[in-house]
Amino acid sequence: MANIPAPVKDIQFIADEVLDLAAHYQKLGVHQDIDVETFMTIVDEASKFLHEHAGPLNRNADEQGCRHEGQSVQTPDGFVELYKAYCESGWAALDGDEAYGGQGLSYWLQLILGELNTYYCPGWSNYPGLTHGARELIEHFATDELKAKFLPGLTSGEWAGTMCLTEPHCGTDLGLVNTAAKPNDDGTYNVTGTKIFITSGEHDLTDNIVHLVLARLPDAPKGTKGISLFLIPKMLLNEQNEPAERNTLGAASIEHKMGLNGSATCVMNFDEAKGYLIGNANEGLKIMFTMMNGARLNTGIQGLSATQASYENALVYAKERLQMRSATGPKLPEKPADPIIVHPDVRRMLLTQKAFAEGNRALAYFAGQQIEIIKHSQDQNEVARADRLLAFLTPIIKAFLTEVAMEATNYGVQIFGGHGYIREHGQEQWHRDAKIFTLYEGTTGIQALDLTGRKMLMMQKGQIGEMADIIQNFINETPTPHNDALQSYLDMWQETTSFITQQAMKNPDEVGAASVDYLMMSGYVILAYFWAQLHNSAENNKGQLGADFYNGKKKTAAFYFAKILPRCHALKATIMTGADPLMDMAESEF
Incomplete structure (x- = not known):
């Protein structure tokens, strides 16, 4: 399996030339000491560290997996040393x-660090990722006393974190949670119950693990x-x-999975485990x-990372693998055959991977900017707008970026042909690992219902909202060769939105029937906007990344508009057929 360095130039292009990180921070009045050179030095150093320490562990992490004994879990060989070096080098903090x-x-740098963690070793990436999420929640909602107790260890990475939601009888429907919490006289609580699918629930990387657990009080x-x-x-x-003392909790077992085998997925038992309430009672969800x-958001970025890694490996292979001659005549007459990159269908697959990886990176980083606006802006109108944008984009990023990762990693296997099916090349691992990204943190169907039911119908009142305004303003103010097409698909998106809204008033099932197709259409149109932006930035480039680099961006934009964006027509057609073809069949007729 190849351990190919991450595409730092692509990261720089998006951060600097497309999304103008310097102007972004200047406007917010924060991180103004982080200029482009400093920003990219940090990214480059992170990439070098992970290329050296994490990348070589990826294949073994998949093959060896985690091992469970008693209440303890042992991570794959090398993970303990990697985690120690990661924390000592300051990346956890x-x-x-x-x-x-x-x-x-x-936060933007942290977001990129998460991207690189998955790019080099997806099985490893969840350990620091979950810890970061737990730390952020405690920063926002815990008491000062709890912050003083737990944040130093979580910030340094000396301790790890998890979130414990799912139970054997309830997954998405968290209203069915029955883990019980009983108050104690000293202000603590004893929590009893079983949680399943707990990522990083138990491991040997840290002395302590801080679990964030949903449970019910007696009078709830x-x-x-x-x-x-x-x-x-885990430790009191x-x-x-x-x-000092082990709490009454532990891992009853670990799951044996399709992929992401280096990440411990645990069944966790809490037996009157001592805990502390965060926030107000009954406001946990x-x-x-x-x-x-x-x-x-981070799961969407994991999908982006899988797409990028599969593409990088496929590109190297396509340039080296000799098979047949080009239809237009030999390209390497001195060799017995031409490299497969000369063949149109191989290029179709490579360009699809490239278009998804690079366009989705722009979308993910844009969302990261919205988070920083919410965190730091003094303009409350700007904060409110960023909050609405992020709420609308989050289900799209989570579902769209992971669904197209399944397509892209499938192409990664296909480009290798039979060799892609063989484990030693690593392409089949990316496909297996990517599947969980469409499932955990809410399946694609759940994200689609969140978008159509909660965001579009309720919050946006049947409108697309600020994202449509951003795209329309770009079309009006920034001439590109793709603006006519972008306008056409924006109009299609708005028409489809209105159609679903009108149909939902007659039949609530219309929302669910249209939801996934509508989410995917939304993703394709938003990606078209970012590819128009990428084209514009490449056309007006700073010249620091090379002519071939910028030409490649413009030609990938042309490919996206010509070969991928037209998928929206089929999605619209299926949406317009409504719910009847799905709901007319009786259960007995299946």
Whole structure:
């Protein structure tokens, strides 16, 4: 399996020339000491560190997986040493609050670090990723006392974190949670119940693991309005805030999975485990959604990373593998055959991978900018707008980026032919690993219902909202060869939105029937906007990345508009057929 360095030039192009990180931070009045050179130096150093330490572990992590014994879990060989080096090098504390030992760098850099973690070793990436999410939630919602106890360890990476939602009888429907919490006289709680599918629930990377657990108090209302959130450490702390005594919890087992085998997925038992309430009673689900939304963005980026890694490996192979001659005559007459990159269908697959990876990176980084606006802007109107944008984009990013990752990694296998099916080349691992990204943190169907039912119908009142305004303003103000097509597909998107809204008033099933097709259409149109932006930035380039680089961007944009964006026509056609073809069949007729 190749360990190919991450495309740092592509990251620089998006961050600097497309999304203008310097102007972004200047406007916000934060991180103004992080110029483009500093930003990219940090990205480059992160890539070099992970290329050296994480990339070589990827194949073994998949083949060896995690091992469960008693209540403990052993991670794949090399992970303990990697985690120690990662923390000692300061990567765990990158954007952490300086008051708790963090470096105070930008969220955007942290987002890219997460992208690189998955790119080099997806099985490893969840350990620091979940810890970062737990740390952010505690920063926002915990008491000062809990922050003082737990944030230093979580910020440095000395301790790890998880979120514990799912139970054996309930997955998406968290209103069915029945893990029970009983109050103690000292203000703590004893929590009892079983949680499943808990990523990083137990491992040997840290001395302590901080679990964020949804549970019910004795007098809680039924349903989602009766769920509270508790912080439950694996190790209880002494007066010096050091791990002293094991809490009454543990991993009953680990799951044996299709992929992402280096990531421990645990069944966790809590047996009157001592915990602490976070926020107000019965408001746990609302608080947990802040972590879940961050996790959904990061899961979309995991899909982007899988797409990129599969593409990089396929591109190297396509340039080296000799098979047949070009239809237009030999390209390498001195060799027995031409490399397969000369064949149109191989180029179709490579360009599809490239278009998804690079366009989706722009979308993900744009969402990261919205998070930074929410965190730092002093303009409340700007904050509100960024919040609405992020709410609308989050289900699209989570679902679209991961669904197209399945397509892209499938092409990665296909380009290798039979060799792609063989484990030693690593392409089939990317396809297997990518599948979970469409499932955890809410399946594609759940994200689609969130977009159409909660965001479009309820919050947006049947409108697309600010994203449509951004695209329309770009078309009006920025001439590109793709503007006519972009306008046409924007109009199609708006017409389809109105159609679903009108149909839903007659039959609520119309929302579910259209939801996934509508989400995918939304993703394709938004990606078209970013490819028009990429084309514009490449056309007006700074010249620092080379003529071939910029020409490649413009030609990939042309490919996207010609070969991928027209998929929207088929999606619109299926949406217009409505719910009847799905709902008319009786259960007995299946």
